[in-house]
Amino acid sequence: MSRIDVHCHYIPDFYREALIANGHSEPDGVPFIPPWSEESALKAMDETGIAKQYLSISSPGVHFGDDAAARTLARQVNEEGARLARAHPDRFGFFASTPLPDVDAALEEIRYAYDELDANGVVFTTNFHGMYLGDEALEPVYAELNRRRAVLFLHPTSPTTNCGPDGGYPLPYPRSLMEFLFDTTRSVTHMVVSGVLDRHPDIKVIVAHAGAALPVMASRLDVLGRRATGKPQAVHDALRRLHFDLAGMPTPDALPALLRVADPSRIHYGSDAPFTPHPEILATAASLDAAEELEGALLDQVMSKNAQELFG
Template sequence: MAPDGTVGLVDVHAHFVTDSYVRTAKEAGHTMPDGVPAWPSWSAAAHLEVMDRCGIDAAMLSISSPGVHFGDDASARRLAREVNEAGAEAVREHPGRFGLFASLPLPDVDGALEETAHAFDVLGADGVVLETNTHGTYLGDPALEPVWAELDRRGAVVFLHPTSPVCWERSALGRPRPMIEFVFDTARTVTDLLLAGALERHRNLKIIVPHCGGALPVLADRVDGFMRMFMPEGTQAPDAVAQLRRLYYDLAGPALPRQLPALLGLADPDRLLYGSDHVWTPAAGVEAHVAGLDAAPAPGGGDWRSLTTANARRILPRLAVHDLREAG
């Protein structure tokens, strides 16, 4: 529970970094990650202070963009293992407050399968985080099917996170890619999964789409129409909108006043989850975001805390078994 007795939030979109990870990313050329002026610093203690101020009971930690693959498979495997071990250590030290979405070294399929097993079977991860593309390989690529099949077998929670598209030098026009490129890359990779049939094949997955779905709420009908247009004659097209409604969506970013109402035109309330985007979103931004949600009515006359926390508890087994804060 939050300090004032209200329901504590569960943050499914929370990030951490390590000094070693930042150093490795800089050495790979990411001195201004996705065009953002500087890397953030992170500590469990500082993160917990923000959570306590905002009434956030638990946060699922993940590595944000640019992920862990900087061009070399062997190095990506080592870096994924390193950050996952660091995240798992934070969970062990603060079992009532943190969970982990583990990183996979895609597009290295063998490495991703190996790390999936380690993350779930050894580290006890709550799910995995997948960047929307890695060096131009989007998530519907047929080469990644073994990874999706294994995650589906496990009934995994899969948190998608946007990153820069390969064409960002031309499309971003010199501006930070999280502003616009991220929301379109989210739509691009989910559309790729739709067109590849991956969402229909792997219905045991619990996929979380970030930032109120990015551009998907306003593009869903357009995507659905084009899917129907290009199906072979005599073949019934799958309903893209129905598939999108099965996904989960976090509310990170400027959800109000416009993005959240648009999302509610696509997703039912039981598919919405809270997300802060901390540590990339500074503490003041998290406080303002939470205050906005606390002041806004939720569907059915309830509140966003109760709604999103109940939804998170349904898909995250650790939360379903315990109240994380009491467990700590």
Template sequence: MSPRSGPPLDGAIDVHAHYVTPRLRAAMVDAGHAEPDGMPAIPDWSPESALADMDSLGVATALLSVSSPGVHFGSDADARRLARDVNTEGAEIAAARPDRFGLLASLPLPDVTGALAEVEHAFDALGADGITLHTHYDGKHLGHPEHEPLLSALDERAAVVVLHPTSPPCWEAVSAGLPRPLLEFPFETTRAVASLVLSGALERHPRIRFVVPHAGAALPVLADRIAAFSLISGGPPIDVAGALRGLHYDLAGFALPRQLPALLALADPDRLLYGSDLPFTPAPVARGLAEALAADATLTAEQQRSMRRGAAEALFPRFARPGPPGAAEPRPDDRSLRGDQR
């Protein structure tokens, strides 16, 4: 069998994978998001199709999260119910296959009170592995003072928080009719992380483990500019480079050939994680990207192993395998896992 005919990855942990429950799909359509963020359609998803795609890539475990536009479509009460529904269903999927799926819980932001209640429920009742946060809520990026109570609660739990971009509030004026993931998503991610850095939120909440999507978006090329402008902000000095180096970065999307080398000037290789962006990235595209990543020489063999598993095992230790971090081992077959609980 040629290398390209088999799975390109070797037991990877995918920290950037999405799920779409029937309840979420119906809510999105009812709220006018049948073409989310300007994309053609809401992709089909089921645990069975996800497992097939994961096996094709060689992904052992996927951390499931809700993508943009999230769960809040205008009503706080409805958003609280929808967040609880999708988180409960995600937890049930993960409990049925604890070797294959984890859960990054969604919050009904900008309802901070509801979000705090859902953090407690997600971790204490559902056993969530982490939280997903979008880059802004109601136009307020994550470093905004309104989010301070939530960040404090997440810091107390040393939570893993995986960021995900969403359309900016001014997308009609700036997107030129193009799907917002094309340009707006990378710049939204950059705005959100800059907000966390420049507001001092990262320094105030050092126990939160943030994962930045899409190979750091525009941060690798704008980090020095952000650092320079921080000097004229009038506030206390900020170690922008140090703050960015303390984050984690997934490699979902088009990290090659240019973005990954630029990211390595900003982030240490042991902070890199694998991400597929399934099912919003179609499975054939995700496979092509994974093949390119596996064949690329930018990362050493040891760094490749860390990116695929080791760095994620450090963040999500329940998925760690015996032996050295990131060590590959045969995956148990489905029959041996029936009845297992998380």
């Protein structure tokens, strides 16, 4: 049991029902909502050698257009995350969801999640109905997270751009195939360029999927960002400060690129269960175990020790 999983999801029955009721029976173009249960998650963890999972609600989150309903659903999923963590304290932790873009309600939910539910962190999607993560409206939320020295897990969601003339996605694929990576890159770049990380240095941000396209675009973003804004850019510096998970087929291509730009002590194992099928999770875990880039002590760091340090 050598892995700590920072990128994995829970799908309580009531949340599945809310997805379907709000038109998300095929979330982000994925053809179905995968099955999940407390018991099946523990069984899969044992088979994969995962000692502990930090659970989060995946895209599209909890806000489907109605502020009041989002507040209720955020509270429900957070109460369930806390129940799982209390029932299995050695196996589960959780990231709290928020009803963003409702900022006042998000602040209330963050305080409740930390003070009453002992949340291990907070999960954001990469945009909230078009509000990207460098938006000034989020400053009060970042200030509260910084005060708490919070872990903030960023999970991609569908962009509000790249739609066809009828308002739909123009390609016959799930948005997770490509757009999740592009939206992650877009939103983290917005955070860096807008100065969020500099103003709130005590937030520990985890970027999903080995940093998406950021490792291979860092030099371009630094140079062209300076040209566009007239100000020095520090994307490379930011990549050394950010944390990253290895969900989503990081070998053989993404892992070497990530290791060139990231701090190895800030890279973590992630399974993306249950949206990644279990056989693929097993195959990815085996490929990471065998990766020559992670030989020696670095493999233990990435699989568990970095997360132990991050979460104390």
